[in-house]
Amino acid sequence: MFRIRFHGRGGQGMKTASRILGTAFFNAGYEVQDAPRYGAERRGAPIFAYVRADKSAINERGVIDRPDLVCVADDTLVGMPAAGVVQGMDAHTVLLINSHETAATWQQRLNTEARVLILTATEDVEDRAELPYIGSRCAAAAAALTNVIERETLVAALTEELGHLPADVITQNRDIALRAFDDMKQHAGLVTPGSMPSASDYDRPEWIEMPFDNAAISNLAIHAGATSVLVRTGLWRTMRPVINYPKCSGCAWICSTYCPDGAINVRADGYPEIDYDHCKGCLVCVAQCPPHAIESIPEHVAREQEAEASA
Amino acid sequence: MTRKLLTGNSAAAWGARLAGVDYIPAFPITPQTEIIEDLAAWIDRGEMDARLVTLESEHSMITAAGSAASSGVRAFTATSSQGLLYGMEMVYTVAGWRTPFVMVNVSRGLASPITLESDHNDIMAARDSGFLQIHCATCQEIADGVLIAYRLAEHPEVRVPAIVNLDGFYLSFTREPVDLAEASEASAFVGEYDPENLQFKGNSPLSQAMAVLGGGPYSYFRYEAHLAVQRALSVYDEIIDEFEDRFGRRYDMIDSYRMQDAEYVFVMLGSFSTKARDAVDSLRAAGWKAGLLRPRVFRPFPQQQIRQLLRGRRAVAVIDQNISMGMGGVLHSEFATALYGTTDAPLLASYIGGLGGRDISQQEFFAMADELRQADERGEAPAARLLYTEHELTEMRKLQAIAQAEQAEIQQH
Numbered sequence: 001m002f003r004i005r006f007h008g009r010g011g012q013g014m015k016t017a018s019r020i021l022g023t024a025f026f027n028a029g030y031e032v033q034d035a036p037r038y039g040a041e042r043r044g045a046p047i048f049a050y051v052r053a054d055k056s057a058i059n060e061r062g063v064i065d066r067p068d069l070v071c072v073a074d075d076t077l078v079g080m081p082a083a084g085v086v087q088g089m090d091a092h093t094v095l096l097i098n099s100h101e102t103a104a105t106w107q108q109r110l111n112t113e114a115r116v117l118i119l120t121a122t123e124d125v126e127d128r129a130e131l132p133y134i135g136s137r138c139a140a141a142a143a144a145l146t147n148v149i150e151r152e153t154l155v156a157a158l159t160e161e162l163g164h165l166p167a168d169v170i171t172q173n174r175d176i177a178l179r180a181f182d183d184m185k186q187h188a189g190l191v192t193p194g195s196m197p198s199a200s201d202y203d204r205p206e207w208i209e210m211p212f213d214n215a216a217i218s219n220l221a222i223h224a225g226a227t228s229v230l231v232r233t234g235l236w237r238t239m240r241p242v243i244n245y246p247k248c249s250g251c252a253w254i255c256s257t258y259c260p261d262g263a264i265n266v267r268a269d270g271y272p273e274i275d276y277d278h279c280k281g282c283l284v285c286v287a288q289c290p291p292h293a294i295e296s297i298p299e300h301v302a303r304e305q306e307a308e309a310s311a
Numbered sequence: 312m313t314r315k316l317l318t319g320n321s322a323a324a325w326g327a328r329l330a331g332v333d334y335i336p337a338f339p340i341t342p343q344t345e346i347i348e349d350l351a352a353w354i355d356r357g358e359m360d361a362r363l364v365t366l367e368s369e370h371s372m373i374t375a376a377g378s379a380a381s382s383g384v385r386a387f388t389a390t391s392s393q394g395l396l397y398g399m400e401m402v403y404t405v406a407g408w409r410t411p412f413v414m415v416n417v418s419r420g421l422a423s424p425i426t427l428e429s430d431h432n433d434i435m436a437a438r439d440s441g442f443l444q445i446h447c448a449t450c451q452e453i454a455d456g457v458l459i460a461y462r463l464a465e466h467p468e469v470r471v472p473a474i475v476n477l478d479g480f481y482l483s484f485t486r487e488p489v490d491l492a493e494a495s496e497a498s499a500f501v502g503e504y505d506p507e508n509l510q511f512k513g514n515s516p517l518s519q520a521m522a523v524l525g526g527g528p529y530s531y532f533r534y535e536a537h538l539a540v541q542r543a544l545s546v547y548d549e550i551i552d553e554f555e556d557r558f559g560r561r562y563d564m565i566d567s568y569r570m571q572d573a574e575y576v577f578v579m580l581g582s583f584s585t586k587a588r589d590a591v592d593s594l595r596a597a598g599w600k601a602g603l604l605r606p607r608v609f610r611p612f613p614q615q616q617i618r619q620l621l622r623g624r625r626a627v628a629v630i631d632q633n634i635s636m637g638m639g640g641v642l643h644s645e646f647a648t649a650l651y652g653t654t655d656a657p658l659l660a661s662y663i664g665g666l667g668g669r670d671i672s673q674q675e676f677f678a679m680a681d682e683l684r685q686a687d688e689r690g691e692a693p694a695a696r697l698l699y700t701e702h703e704l705t706e707m708r709k710l711q712a713i714a715q716a717e718q719a720e721i722q723q724h
Contacts, residue, residue: 019316022486026316034316035485038342038427059585061481062670196589197673200597205675206701217711220424230713 001054002030002193003064004142006135007085008073009238011043013135016161017071018049020139020177024149024157025053033058044236044281046083051142054193067093069191071119071142073134075099076300078110080235089114094191096141098134115190117145120183133176136162140177144184145191154181229278233261237281240302241274247293248272255285255294317489319482322450323389323415323475324349325489326457328359329497330413333384335363336375340394341427342479343417347389369398376412377405377472382513383506385461386412391479392419392433399436405472406441407536408521410509411464412472413457414442418581419479420667428668429479431580431633435641441536443473443543444610446580448566450487452607453477455560458492461501462550469543470507471536476609478582480668492558500557544611564613566605567620569595573602574625575683576657577676578646580606583632583665590676601680614649621650624657626683626692632665639663639695658686664698671698 004021008014015036022034036049050064065088075097077083089095091113097106103116110116119141136158143149158177162170252272256264263279264272274285286294317325323346327335337347353359366372369390379386390398395416416437420430434444445460447453453475460473477483492500511517523529547564555561566584569591570576577587584605594601604620604627606613621627631640638644643661650656660683664671675698686693 019486022316026488031488032316033485033487035318035480038480038484058487059589061485061582061586065670065672196593197677198597199590199593199599199673199677199680202674202677204678204681205672205698207675207678207696208699208701208704210697210699210704 001052001058001060001196002069002146002191003067004051004053004069004071004146004191005048005064005067006050006071006073006138006142007046007048007077007083008134008138009043009077009236010045010047012073012131014047014049014073014138015135017073017135017139017142018051020136020154020158020161021051021142022053023160024139024143024154025051027157028149028153030054030148031056031058033061037063042236042280044238046077046080046235048084053146064088066090066194068194069094069096069142069145070114071138072097072099073131073138075101075106076303078106082235086110086112091115092192092194094145096138096145098131098138117184117187117190119180133173136173136177137180140181141184142191144181144188147188147191151178151181154178232277233280234263234275234277237276237279237299239281239283239296240276240299241279241281241283241285241294241296242302243272243274244293244295245271247291248289249291249293251290255289258284258288260284314488314490316486317450317454317491318345318484318486319447319450319453319477320345320417320484321349321486322453322489323417323457323477324353325491326415326454326475327387327413328353329454329492329494330387330458330461330501331385331498332387332413333361334376334379334386335361336366336372336379336386336388337363338366338369338372338390338394340369340391342419342429342483343389343391343394343415345483346415346417350387369394370401373398373401373405373414376414377401377408377410378511380405380410380412380472380506381408381509382511383504383509385504387414387457388412389415389417391417392421393425395433396421396436399440402437402442403440407532408519409470409536409539410472411461411470411504413460413464414472414474415453415457416474416476417479417483418476426667427479429481429483429632430666430668431476431631431641434474434476435633435635437474438610438641441471441540442610443469443471443540444608445473445475446605446607446609447475447477447482448582448584448605448607450482450485450489451560452562453482454489454491455554455558455562456607458497458501459547459550459554459562461504463543463547465502465504466543466546466550467505467507469539469546471539471543476581481582490558490560496557500554540611543608544613547608562607564606564608565616565620566603566607568603568605570602570604570620572600574600575680575687576602576604576621576624576627577679578604578606578627578629578642579632580609580642581632583630583671586671586673587630587676590673590680593673594677594680599680612645612649617646617649618653621646621657622653623655625687626658626660628660628662628679628683630662630664630671630679630698632663634663634666643695658683658690658692660686660693661695662698663695669698 030053033052093114098119252266464473629643
């Protein structure tokens with residue numbers, strides 16, 4: 001059975017990628033299961049979707065824990081534990097990653113036995129959540145790597161799944177997908193079906209007896225007002241608002257009031273300050289600022305600048 | 312027939328469409344909402360001739376479905392979890408009206424704590440209501456299950472509403488290949504709805520006696536409803552033969568997998584049972600005589616068949632995706648009831664697993680089989696077990712440590 005996971009951010013089309021690949025497998029004569037994992041399906045937040053394909057009926061269900069292929073649309077997700085990109089990867093796994101870094105760099109960074117391929121990227125975009133055609137590109141690359149899906153089958157699947165879109169958008173997706181398909185053809189067959197776990201040689205689950213805890217421990221007593229602070233929603237941000245203080249007129253109540261997440265504080269000197277741990281990058285403040293003193297820059301660029309500054 | 316990839320939710324909507332439903336009272340809830348969205352889109356585009364009305368709650372929605380069925384139209388509705396519980400007063404009430412309609416429940420764990428993911432405590436809460444219950448393991452079974460449920464519910468000897476249950480996420484949002492029946496074939500199978508003496512009409516006001524005083528009449532109506540639900544056992548077998556003749560798929564009341572010579576048996580409901588199928592195959596490959604029993608029909612509960620199928624087996628692991636606080640797994644209790652006092656009954660082990668969408672790994676199935684073998688050697692059933700690992704508890708303790716630190720900080724201020 002082929003087991004393939006797509007990781008991206010909400011808005012990048014990972015559900016669509018899984019459906020294109022699922023339909024392509026199905027039209028190529030495979031039994032298929034494809035599904036998105038919902039829960040954090042917010043723009044910019046980590047999301048994943050998966051595809052299983054086999055020649056016989058599929059009984060396995062749920063999240064794929066031993067992937068044959070992990071396809072990553074956005075390399076900024078790799079370091080985010082909540083995204084679970086590297087979960088279950090081993091020497092059998094192929095990691096296909098949309099990145100400006102080299103395969104060797106990722107191999108070293110992740111200290112992984114998985115074989116790493118770079119998804120030949122990509123035009124630079126300001127907002128990562130808008131990476132154009134990345135879903136189609138991922139689906140096409142995955143299809144090529146399995147070496148069981150023909151070019152025409154891929155095109156038919158893509159056309160079927162994107163059928164609700166305008167014709168020129170479909171054409172654009174198709175052309176870009178086919179480029180990714182042809183680029184990856186040199187590695188055709190690198191992704192192979194994984195095996196089922198054996199019942200004669202397996203790691204026994206480390207079950208425990210559930211300990212008894214008094215109600216003061218075992219109730220849901222998280223009354224503290226500050227718990228949401230622990231959720232670093234700043235990780236969802238693909239665009240970063242930056243205050244240009246020389247231009248800022250100090251009418252801080254405007255941006256801080258409009259911020260839907262309360263992520264703009266007012267300093268003692270009366271000027272606003274953005275809490276980047278929690279700012280989701282919606283850019284409402286950029287639109288509202290009367291003197292236009294808040295600019296937006298791509299998050300990955302901001303991080304590179306920070307890294308250079310600290311180095 | 313066309314075979315295409317459909318989510319469980321879409322398969323449920325197709326079931327309703329193919330059953331030719333007339334009226335759909337609706338209220339949204341995750342992970343069910345796509346069902347009513349699909350139906351609404353079809354009606355809007357003129358592809359389906361039905362009326363969909365959004366109600367202000369599940370309580371009203373279930374009342375509307377029962378009332379519509381009382382006026383002679385075929386009604387369909389869908390809900391999940393908290394929504395099913397919010398409508399629970401009417402779940403029991405409309406079943407007592409003896410009005411046939413089909414409600415799809417997309418199983419999701421109950422609050423508190425609140426979750427979106429699947430387990431069976433919601434559907435178990437409707438266990439004693441008088442609704443029939445059909446539990447699905449695949450998207451194909453959902454589309455077919457809705458058709459079968461209408462036939463069963465509308466049968467003159469049965470005539471109670473039916474729930475078709477599917478697991479949230481694992482089926483609701485998951486696409487699988489589904490053979491969709493031709494519309495003409497489906498409607499030939501489901502047939503016309505004959506409401507018999509259910510005759511509410513807007514133009515001829517009627518009242519129906521719904522209150523009884525004294526236990527005698529009350530007991531009569533309640534026990535008759537029980538007998539009707541039980542009658543669905545024999546009616547189901549007739550319907551399922553006809554379904555197989557028409558569509559080539561067989562849905563026995565109990566799905567038995569590799570049971571011929573099985574010594575160790577898994578018992579489960581719903582979509583997680585397909586994982587047990589894989590485990591049975593792997594165990595067989597490793598020399599075990601393993602098998603799987605999955606009741607498709609949970610109400611009525613097929614006690615006789617269970618006794619026959621489990622007679623002479625060594626040990627059975629009943630895996631419940633639900634928990635009755637202070638007792639344990641509901642399915643385990645029901646199997647114990649079915650088997651108590653019978654000769655050659657197997658040992659019965661109780662496992663609770665898959666609560667709130669928690670996965671059950673293949674290795675856990677293998678380890679359960681191993682515990683069954685040990686139990687068989689000792690001649691004594693093991694203590695009930697929650698499928699829960701040391702790693703999971705460690706993660707939980709980390710979260711608790713954060714909560715306690717927060718609490719301490721609040722108290723300081």
